[in-house]
Amino acid sequence: MNEDKLFLTYNQQMKKLRNDKHIECNGSNHKKILVRAGYFNIVNGYKTPFVSGQDASGNHIYISGTTISQLQAVKQFDDQLRSFLLKYITQVEEETRTLAGYKFDECNDNGKIPWYDTNAYSPNKSLQDKMSVISKAYNELSRSQLDYVKFYMDNHKQIPTWIMIKVVNFSTFIDIIHCSKIDISHSLCQLYGLEDEQGRANVKLLIGSLHWMRKIRNACAHNERVYCLTRKTY
Structure with a gap:
C-alpha cells in the first residue's frame, strides 16, 4: 500500500507534518486542530497560500515558519x-x-x-x-x-x-x-x-x-x- 494511504495516529500525523512537510505542529493545541478539522481537510484544503515551490521529487515546499495554526486561520x-x-x-x-x-x-x-x-x-x-x-x-x-x-x-x-x-x-x-x-x-x-x-x-x-x-x-x-x-x- 502507498505510504501516504496508511492510517496514521494523530501523533504520527504531527510528526509527518514536522519531518516531511516542515510545517510546525507541536503540542495539544495543534493536535486539537487535527482532531477537529482532520489532516486531509486542513492540510490538503488550505496549504496553497503557503506553498513556495516543489522539490526535485515534485513534493511541495512550504514557506519557512509555516505552522498548522496558520493553515487553520485560512480555514x-x-x-x-x-x-x-x-x-x-x-x-x-x-x-x-x-x-x-x-x-x-x-x-x-x-x-x-x-x-x-x-x-x-x-x-x-x-x-x-x-x-x-x-x-x-x-x-x-x-x-x-x-x-x-x-x-x-x-x-x-x-x-x-x-x-x-x-x-x-x-x-x-x-x-x-x-x-x-x-x-x-x-x-x-x-x-x-x-x-x-x-x-x-x-x-x-x-x-x-x-x-x-x-x-x-x-x-x-x-x-x-x-x-x-x-x-x-x-
Whole structure:
C-alpha cells in the first residue's frame, strides 16, 4: 500500500507534518486542530497560500515558519466567507424565484396558460427544450416531500406556478428562465441592473451569473472550500 494511504495516529500525523512537510505542529493545541478539522481537510484544503515551490521529487515546499495554526486561520476565513456568501446567495435566490413566478403568470394571460403548457414558454425555444424543462420540473415536484406540495397534489387539479418555481432545483429554475418568455428574464435584469453598453437587458449575463451563483451556493451547502473557487476559462 502507498505510504501516504496508511492510517496514521494523530501523533504520527504531527510528526509527518514536522519531518516531511516542515510545517510546525507541536503540542495539544495543534493536535486539537487535527482532531477537529482532520489532516486531509486542513492540510490538503488550505496549504496553497503557503506553498513556495516543489522539490526535485515534485513534493511541495512550504514557506519557512509555516505552522498548522496558520493553515487553520485560512480555514476559519473560508468558513466565515462561506457563511457570508450563503446568506446573500439565498436572499438573491428567493428574490429571483419570487419575481420570476409572478412575471411568468403575468405574461401568460394572468396564469390562464399553465406552466406545464409549452405555450407558456418562449416561441423562440425549440419544442424539445420546452418539453425537457417541463418534464424536469414535473419530476422534481413529484419527488418532493414538502407538505404543501403533497397538499396540492392530493387536493387540487394542478400545481400553481409559484409552488413549481419555489420547489424545483436551482439548475432547473435557471433552465426555466432561459426557456421562458422574454419579459421574465428582462424583469430580473431590471431588478439587478444587468444591462449592456446600450442599456438593454443583458440576459446572457443574467444566466451566467445565476449559474456561477449556483456553483458557489452548492459549494457552501456542501461545506466545500470557497476561498479558492474559480471559474473555468476556455
